[in-house]
Amino acid sequence: MNRYLAIFMFFIGFSVSSAQAAPEFMVDSDWLSEHKEDKNLVILEVRYYPHRYFTVGHIPGAIQVQRFKDLGDNHSNPLMRFPSRDAFENTLRSWGINNDSTLVLYDDSNTALVSRLYYLLELYGFNMKHVKILSGGTTDWSAFEEMTKEPSPVPRQGTVTLKAAHPLLSVEWTDVYDDVVSRRDPNIVLLDARPHDMYTGKVIKHSIMGGHIPGAINVVSLDGTSAQKWRSDSELAELYKAVPRGKTVYVYCHDGFRMSLAYMQLKHLGYKDVRLYNGGWSHWGNRLSLPTVDGEQPYGGDFEL
Template structure:
């Protein structure tokens, strides 16, 4: 009954409901409400503006994730290189996470922020069958549920992570060698940023504008519903990545590691098997003045097109 009422209200608010993607890790507010008292459940909130954890509120019992400090390497340049195993393991333990914990991740940014946390958990070998993502985030939850402004502290956990799965990573040297220099036909470089940043019309979070030579642009957030904060259906996701052939190695980047993590989740859901994230992304490449860039609509131009 509650689910039917939710469906009708969402249609009234947003129009006819689109068909949503259905990977096993996407859950809705009804699922979370049913399981929120489970003893092994840990809810983790990654807000775009972290102060809103307390001022606007969070799902009751949710632990705050400070997206830059907790999900990057605080001693690196740029900051959003991936944290070390030991640093990330310490963060998870501080959040009260054990090897047997079930995790629910959510944000207020169309799962782009939660996706970074999801990727890091996969990178360091956490059992991913125990990780869920709240599809719709705060919009989904607040349709029928209240938020809390009480801070949450949990007893320290004892989770043990594994060494990084290097098959999920690419460094700038890989990108420069395989794409810019050798133009390996079995490697595709994908830029997940907004199109105006890809072309260089808008410069943000870096000194230089444009894209890495050879990169193609697929905006990962275009695979989500901006109002409902949910993923679009498999048909729409397939259409979004229609120009990206399967069976290739994909290097993906964005600015800070959030949009590219969302692309990683989308691509893996669609059956792309070899998807690697550029550790540092445009925050590294676009601030390293000696590395080449291309401006405009095309992957290559000028001397790079020869």
């Protein structure tokens, strides 16, 4: 009997020791239940379809974030270029956010939507130790806790003060064209985080042109998630094995969410220098003068030589 008990305890111990710890910025629904009445806590919801904040419901007290209007530049082309510091600061203040606020972000899209908000907060110098993401999002919360369809009370105007955009967290199309398409800088990796059919040009969506930017490799960032949660660190490392460590990584997608998820995943894995293309494929793929490549290879056709 003791021998069987020892074997059982061995496997229990092995399971515990081999389990991957969640990223430090992830919290679960139990944590939020315990802290949702904290004085400085602000809960922010980003849904794929914004009307579901009202028709399906939200966590009590959560403030609605409209993913395009609130997280992009409403006066640019394309719309999902990064908002200016002043515009984003005003948006945060309208949500009642102060410099000492603790933020809990959640969505219904495997954290792809909240990753954009997370990135913008980091871009403009918010204290990221105060930013949490609800693992499991709406799915985990609604499994054990009540949702409400009543709009949350309008918060008191916040006083948060942001900093100038961090110069090493983003790039423009001219950087991509110069460093990757033209000079082929060996110290830079260009990463396309879109679905593979969009990368190859089989599917054309959100743009006039199909394919990818010459030199880009394809890693689908949403493949690093499952059931509204991140996969384990070992699975994420396997997903990004084609991205050499120690390189500068430029990332893009079509509207700014998948690339932000890739940014968070890569930073979590220990990649030091990750920068997002401001405008992404919604910019490049709608500029007829900029070159594209169809197919599986990063450089194809006239760009092979």
